Structure formats: structure tokens, C-alpha cells
Amino acid sequence: MARAPGLSVRLKLTLSYAGFLMAAGGVLLATVWVFLLRYVPTSSSFGPGPFSPSRQDLQDAFSPWAGRAMAFLLVFGLVGGWFLAGRMLAPLSRITDATRLATSGTLSHRIRLEGRNDEFRELADAFDTMLARVEARVAEQQRFAANASHELRTPLAVTQTLLDVARKDPGADPRELVDRLQVVTTRAIDLTEALLVLSRADQRSFAREDVDLSLLAEDAAETLLPMAERRGVSVETSGAPALAAGSPTLLQQMTTNLVHNAIVHNLAEHGRVWVSTETRQGSVTLSVENTGGHLSQALVSTLREPFQRGVGRTRSDHAGVGLGLAIVDTIVRAHDGTLTLTPRQDGGLRTTVDLPRGAGATPDRTRP
Template identity: 65%
Template sequence: MDREPGLSVRVKLTLSYAAFSMLAGGLLLVAAWGSLLRYVPDRPARTPYGLAPDRSFVLHTFVQSAGPVLLFLLLFGLLGGWVLAGRMLAPLKRIGDATRLATNGTLSHRIQLPGRQDEFRELADAFDTMLARLEAHVAEQRRFAANASHELRTPLAISKTLLDVARSDPDHDTDEVIDRLHAVNTRAIDLVEALLLLSRAEQRSFPREPVDLSLMAEEATETLLPLAERNGVTVETSGDITPANGSPALLLQLVTNLVHNAIVHNLPEHGTVSINTSNRPETVVLTVENTGAKVTPELASILTEPFQCGTERVHTDHAGVGLGLAIVKTITQAHDGTLTLSPRPDGGMRVTVELPRAAPYAAT
């Protein structure tokens, strides 16, 4: 926004401090003069010590003395106000410098304002926290964009190679090329749809309505049951009614991703998946556990990053695009919830999603 030039805040504070000093001094002199009038006669009067001055003489003397006092108060107010205003506004200057650096793209700078807690330090600490989160978000977005570009480039490169082979070798099996192109394009479409879903969840651009997570778990289980049967995985669902507020489509996607991930990251045979919903005083909890290979805590901590995979998938026909848990994390955060991944001692993972309870069911 373009603004006309004006006085700085330091000058305004200096003038205000000087004006206040002058006003206080003037009121003090008026009060002193009012008190003095009670002891000064209207006319000169004789006393044992001589002729006493009248009010006009005292007023003249008082004004002559008050002038230098007011001048001193003015100079003192200007000088003191300038120094005090500079000391008071020094934290704002540091905050302003950090803001300009952030505007220019430097997000690693921190104010780190020293001293005891006050309003300026609360503002500086809040700004430092915002910079830290913004820096982490920008780094995550850059990493995500690089990974997404790489993932999208791969199917496009494969498609180009298949087309070049078909063009250079007219006798090549056309049906085979078409089938491979179909598989590659299907994966690219799945990846694009996952990216769009991730963007929608990050923007929180969705209406909220009452949702029962237990029904979502049942629907997701029913949808993925054929996949579980083909992979030799047993799926068990249990729990209570768990009312929450949110997007039914996004929460169904969350549960579906968790169940799908639990099925495809499982034992080659005789694997199990356990889905449970429960209630806490102020939250509802969805827990999905699966058997499988052992996962270290270090690996579990990065599985929610885009395009991260814990182990090699056994069933490559349902390999996904590497965004399943990233979408779960984003949808959870968009619903003001928490996501926890814990490796199981015997192998596999335990994933817990905790969301705020729906208002009508909140504990009292």
C-alpha cells in the first residue's frame, strides 16, 4: 500500500513526552501560584520588616521564574523522550528487520529478542515461531514439488519410450504396448488425483458435517475386502460409535488409505489387519494395526512424508503412488487432529488417528 510520508513513531512519542512534561509542569506552576495567592495581599502593606509586595509584583516575579523552568522542561522532555522512545522502539526495529529479510526470502533469520517477558518479546517470540513453521513448510513444499516432478516424469518417460519402440518396430506386439501404456497412464492419473486430493486437504476448502468414523471403517473394509482376500489378509473391525465433524469424503479417504496401506504392507500370507474405533473425553480415536516386516522408529517417523515407503510392497499391482500416509497426515491436520505411527514389536505398524469429538457428543 502506497502511503504519504509522515512523522516517525519515535518523533511522535518524543513530542508526546515533551508535551506531557510541559503540561505537567504548567499545572504544577498553576497550583503553586494558586496556593501562593492566599498569602499575598492585594495591595502593598507595611510590616515590621518593611513594605510587603502586592500581587502584581509577585506575579511579575513568578512569571520571570516560571519561564526558564518551562523551557527546561521542554528541552528535558524532548531529549528524554527521544532517548526513551529509541529504547522502547528498538525491539520493533529488530522485528522490522527480520520481516524485511523474510520478505526477501530469508527465512532462517530469527529475532531472539533478549530480556524478560513483555509485549515486545511475546511478539518477537511469536514471529520467530511463525518463521520456523514457514521455513519448514517451504522446505517441505520444495521437497514435495521435486518428488512429485520426479514421480510424474517417470511414467511420461516410460510412455515416450514405449511409443518410440512401437514407431521404430512396426512388427512389435501392439496389444502389449497398449497394455503397458494403459498401466503407466493409470498410475500417472492416480498420482495426479492424489496430488489434487492432498492440495484440497491442505487448503481446508471443505464443508464440515457430522461423521461417524466407525461407519467409515466399515465402508472402507467392505470396499477393500476383495483385495485383502486375494492377498491372504484377514481384516477385523471393532469399536464404538465415534462421532466427529468433518468432510465425509476426506475422512473416508483417510480410513481407506490406512486400511489399504495395512493390507499391501503385510505378510506374504496369513497376515492380519485390526481396525478399532474408540472414544475419549474430548476426542475420537481410530486405530489401524497390521502385521508385517519390522519397522524402526526412525523409519516410522518419515513414513508420512510424500513418496516414502517403509518396505517393499509384496503385491505390486496395488502399489499405490507413495502418497497414502502423506494424505492421511494432511487430512488429519486439516481436521485439527493428530496422527501417530508406532512400530509393533512383532512387526508391522500401529497407526492412530485422534480427532476432536463432535460438539453434541462432547463430554460435560
């Protein structure tokens, strides 16, 4: 925004210091003058002599020195104020320089203002924290954009290859080509829809209302029951009603993704999934556990990253698009909650979502 030029803060502080010093000096001189006038008569009652001054004599002697003192205070106030203002505003100059560097795209620079804690140090520390978060966010977005481009390019490249092969071999079975194109297209559609959900959740452009996570868990388990039966996985739901404040659509997507991942990434036979809800003081919890292979903490810590499918735990018959837990993590953060992933001692994964409690929730509410 264009602004008219004005005085610098340093000059304003200098003038303020000098003006205050002049005012204080003026008050002091006026006090001395009034004090002296109380004890000096209007005219000398002892006759002429060097030890019988009158008010006029005192005024003639006091006024020049008072003027010199005020001039000295003015110069001293301007010079000293300029120096003091510069010292006081030096940290602000460093913060301004760091802001300009960040504006130019240099997010790795940090102020790291030394000294004891004060308002400038708090501002500098807050700015450093903000820069660190912005840098991490930008790096995350860059990785996401690169991975998304690669993931979207893959089905398109496969489609192009299939079409090239069909063009060179007119005698090929068209039904096989259509089936393979349908698989590739379905994968591309799933990826695009996942990206849209991720973007919508990240923007936090939704209205909040009370949503019962226990009902969402039951709906997700019922919807995914045919898939679980085909894979030989049993799904159990338990827990009291847990009202969370958020978007019903996004929370339904979050719950479905968690149950879906628990079913897909499970044992080849006789796998189990446990879904439970709980209301605590100030929050509600959704927990999803599943059996499976043993997972290291290093691997688990990468699962919420976009396009990380967890090598060694993915079933070959359903690779997914690698955005399931990334979508869950984004939805949870958009609802001011926390997502915790913990490897189970007996194998598999425990996923816990903590969300702010809805306005109508009560800690001791039980299912009728």
C-alpha cells in the same frame, strides 16, 4: 497499499512525552502560584520595605522563572522523549528489519530478542516461531514439488520409451504394448488424483459436519475386502460409533488409505488388520493395526512424508504412488487432529488418528 506520509512513531512518542511533561509542569507551577496567593495580601499592610511584598511584586518575580522553567521542561521533554522513544522502539526496529529480510526471501534469519519477557519479546518470539514454521513449510513444499515432478516424469518417460520401441519394431505385439501403456497410464492417473486430493485437503476448503468414523471403517473394510482376500489378509473392525467433525469425503479417503496401506504392507501369508474406533472426552479415535515385518522408529518417522514408500515393507506387487500416509496426514491436520505412527512390538504398524469430536457425539454412546 499506498499511504500518505505521516509522522514517525518515535516523533509521536517524543511529542507525547514532552506534552505530558509540559502539562505536569504547568499544573505544578499553577499549584505553587495558587498556594502563594493565599498567603500574600493584595498590597502590603506594613508599608514599604524589603520584607513586605505584594502580589504584584510576587508576580513580577515568579513569572520570569516560571517561563524559564517551562522552556526548560519543553527542551528536556523533547530531548529526553526522543532518547526514551528510541530506546523503547529499538526492538521494534529489529523486528521490522527481520520482516524485510523475510519479505526478500531470507527465512533463516531470527530476531532472538534478548532481555526479560515483555510485549516486544513476546512479539519477537512469536515472529521467530512463525518464521521457523514458514521456513519448514516452504522447504516441505519445495521437496514436494521436486518429488512430484520426478514422479510425474517417470510414467511419461516410460510411455515415451514404449512408443519409441514400438516405432522401431513394427512387428511387435500391439497387445503387449497396450497392456504396458495401460499400467503406466493408470499409475499416472492414480498419482494425479492423489495430488488433487492432497491439494484439496491442504486448502481446508470444505464444510464440516458430523461423520461416524465407525461406519467409514466398515465401508473401507468392505470395499477393500476382495483385495484383502487375494492377499490372504483378514480385516476385523470393532468399536462404538465415533462422530467426528469434518468432511465426509476427505475422512472416507483418510480411512480408506489407512486400511489400504494396512492390507498392502502386510505379511505375505496369514496377515491381519484390526480397525477400531473410540470416543473420548473431546475427541474420537480411529486406530488401524496390521501385522508385518519389524520396523524401526527412524523408518516409521519418515512414512508420512510424500513419496516415502517405506523401503523394506512395500510389497513388490503394489508399490503405490507414495502419497497414502501423506494424504492421511494432510487430511488429519486439516481437521485439527493428530496422526500417530507406532511400530508394533510383534511387527507391523499401529496408526492412530485423533480428531475433534462432533457436536452430536456422546462419550458413552454404544452401537445398537
